[in-house]
Amino acid sequence: xxxxxxxxxxxxxxxxxxxxxxxxxxxxxxxxxxxxxxxxxxxxxxxxxxxxxxxxxxxxxxxxxxxxxxxxxxxxxxxxxxxxxxxxxxxxxxxxxxxxxxxxxxxxxxxxxxxxxxxxxxxxxxxxxxxxxxxxxxxxxxxxxxxxxxxxxxxxxxxxxxxxxxxxxxxxxxxxxxxxxxxxxxxxxxxxxxxxxxxxxxxxxxxxxxxxxxxxxxxxxxxxxxxxxxxxxxxxxxxxxxxxxxxxxxxxxxxxxxxxxxxxxxxxxxxxxxxxxxxxxxxxxxxxxxxxxxxxxxxxxxxxxxxxxxxxxxxxxxxxxxxxxxxxxxxxxxxxxxxxxxxxxxxxxxxxxxxxxxxxxxxxxxxxxxxxxxxxxxxxxxxxxxxxxxxxxxxxxxxxxxxxxxxxxxxxxxxxxxxxxxxxxxxxxxxxxxxxxxxxxxxxxxxxxxxxxxxxxxxxxxxxxxxxxxxxxxxxxxxxxxxxxxxxxxxxxxxxxxxxxxxxxxxxxxxxxxxxxxxxxxxxxxxxxxxxxxxxxxxxxxxxxxxxxxxxxxxxxxxxxxxxxxxxxxxxxxxxxxxxxxxxxxxxxxxxxxxxxxxx
Numbered sequence: 001x002x003x004x005x006x007x008x009x010x011x012x013x014x015x016x017x018x019x020x021x022x023x024x025x026x027x028x029x030x031x032x033x034x035x036x037x038x039x040x041x042x043x044x045x046x047x048x049x050x051x052x053x054x055x056x057x058x059x060x061x062x063x064x065x066x067x068x069x070x071x072x073x074x075x076x077x078x079x080x081x082x083x084x085x086x087x088x089x090x091x092x093x094x095x096x097x098x099x100x101x102x103x104x105x106x107x108x109x110x111x112x113x114x115x116x117x118x119x120x121x122x123x124x125x126x127x128x129x130x131x132x133x134x135x136x137x138x139x140x141x142x143x144x145x146x147x148x149x150x151x152x153x154x155x156x157x158x159x160x161x162x163x164x165x166x167x168x169x170x171x172x173x174x175x176x177x178x179x180x181x182x183x184x185x186x187x188x189x190x191x192x193x194x195x196x197x198x199x200x201x202x203x204x205x206x207x208x209x210x211x212x213x214x215x216x217x218x219x220x221x222x223x224x225x226x227x228x229x230x231x232x233x234x235x236x237x238x239x240x241x242x243x244x245x246x247x248x249x250x251x252x253x254x255x256x257x258x259x260x261x262x263x264x265x266x267x268x269x270x271x272x273x274x275x276x277x278x279x280x281x282x283x284x285x286x287x288x289x290x291x292x293x294x295x296x297x298x299x300x301x302x303x304x305x306x307x308x309x310x311x312x313x314x315x316x317x318x319x320x321x322x323x324x325x326x327x328x329x330x331x332x333x334x335x336x337x338x339x340x341x342x343x344x345x346x347x348x349x350x351x352x353x354x355x356x357x358x359x360x361x362x363x364x365x366x367x368x369x370x371x372x373x374x375x376x377x378x379x380x381x382x383x384x385x386x387x388x389x390x391x392x393x394x395x396x397x398x399x400x401x402x403x404x405x406x407x408x409x410x411x412x413x414x415x416x417x418x419x420x421x422x423x424x425x426x427x428x429x430x431x432x433x434x435x436x437x438x439x440x441x442x443x444x445x446x447x448x449x450x451x452x453x454x455x456x457x458x459x460x461x462x463x464x465x466x467x468x469x470x471x472x473x474x475x476x477x478x479x480x481x482x483x484x485x486x487x488x489x490x491x492x493x494x495x496x497x498x499x500x501x502x503x504x505x506x507x508x509x510x511x512x513x514x515x516x517x518x519x520x521x522x523x524x525x526x527x528x529x530x531x532x533x534x535x536x537x538x539x540x541x542x543x544x545x546x547x548x549x550x551x552x553x554x555x556x557x558x559x560x561x562x563x564x565x566x567x568x569x570x571x572x573x574x575x576x577x578x579x580x581x582x583x584x585x586x587x588x589x590x591x592x593x594x595x596x597x598x599x600x
């Protein structure tokens with residue numbers, strides 16, 4: 001009898017555990033919202049005609065990241081996002097789906113959990129099922145991925161509504177090509193294939209992911225061509241993405257439309273004519289027909305408000321504006337004394353064009369403004385006198401802002417044209433012989449330097465406060481880096497635990513983030529992971545030398561640690577560069593520049 005009783009108790013305990021696990025799963029946001037959707041009788045009654053809302057990138061604006069970290073500002077969801085939820089309640093769609101960057105993230109697990117508390121409390125106001133998709137601010141390392149799976153839901157999943165099937169992908173897979181969010185892994189692709197095949201009878205299929213991998217010119221390392229070859233075999237109507245804080249109706253390929261919707265509340269920085277405005281999409285499904293409306297707070301816009309054609313037109317206009325003499329993007333280039341700006345008018349109508357300079361400190365441009373009347377299909381030029389107080393002011397170049405008609409004269413576009421011409425590629429010649437890593441760059445004449453440009457210097461900035469340039473060389477085993485930083489005050493970090501509480505120079509090469517610093521009088525290279533402690537780069541050799549007003553960083557980094565293999569002449573890989581400058585009683589200054597490395 002006792003044995004039977006014990007067995008019965010064990011069975012009851014097991015049932016209770018399984019019930020508890022099932023209840024815990026339903027506590028995850030995605031599971032709860034999909035359960036609501038599955039229980040909606042309208043899913044069957046409106047099998048051919050229903051609406052849903054798509055938006056993305058509703059996180060806290062990034063300029064508040066440090067204030068949130070310091071505890072000066074509590075994590076919050078932008079008011080524009082809350083307004084979108086309120087309007088969705090009035091529009092009564094079948095459901096709302098958010099394509100990622102739901103929180104600010106990039107912080108400790110404790111702070112990330114606080115941000116999820118605020119997000120979940122905010123979407124609780126939604127009267128319609130609210131479905132969440134991963135973004136790079138939500139899943140940015142192992143800890144944040146675990147929190148997502150525990151609190152929000154699966155990393156990728158699918159569901160049905162009406163006559164349609166919906167697939168939510170994870171663009172933030174860890175450990176692919178050196179960092180998350182570059183491509184989809186084979187396990188996820190295999191799952192997607194099986195899911196598509198299992199739902200091939202659906203009248204419509206919609207795909208959602210955060211990063212617009214289908215924009216191959218911006219994501220050349222993605223494997224979207226492979227994904228597209230799979231999708232086009234099924235009734236996929238639209239792929240929705242976010243990540244870019246704008247609305248853009250992109251090209252249609254093999255009958256599949258592609259849309260970027262990233263205006264859910266995070267910062268927008270470009271002109272609204274280019275799609276940078278807060279918005280969400282109301283999507284209508286009518287049988288096999290799919291239409292959507294772009295909605296701003298208080299207004300309704302057609303899909304063509306910003307399309308790929310307008311962006312291409314603006315890019316073509318920007319590229320057609322020329323400077324003479326051209327200003328090369330190299331730190332050894334001499335400042336010009338006069339600049340001639342030539343602007344063509346591609347339209348069949350006469351164009352009235354406004355020209356103005358955005359001139360940073362140290363530059364004098366006369367005149368600062370000009371007006372040009374350009375004949376149909378003609379061009380016009382204007383000359384400007386230039387004085388640059390110090391060649392190091394070339395680290396922050398002016399922009400030319402041109403207002404000219406576009407779309408057949410229906411719109412005026414502000415076109416910002418950087419003075420620097422050419423690509424932001426850093427030429428990396430092959431070293432004839434390995435340079436001595438001694439803090440002396442006298443052997444580096446073959447490598448042209450580029451500025452680590454100060455994008456937004458304060459009005460009081462002077463080159464001797466902080467300005468920097470960098471060179472690179474290579475051989476079969478090593479990437480050599482030489483950087484010169486003009487800095488009136490040099491403060492080394494106290495330890496490897498506080499790398500960015502002192503001065504440093506860093507490079508990011510195809511996802512490999514490495515800081516060059518001086519710790520305890522010794523030059524060192526540290527790998528900077530997205531999460532966790534920094535670690536010394538095995539085999540790296542670094543010397544940091546200080547001269548009056550200038551710091552020299554010279555390093556040799558093994559390709560075995562950077563890429564896992566040696567490059568070949570002609571290869572181009574992505575690179576970023578940034579510096580941190582810490583001075584007493586002043587806020588920390590930092591800058592970030594992206595481009596490519598070209599191995600010569």
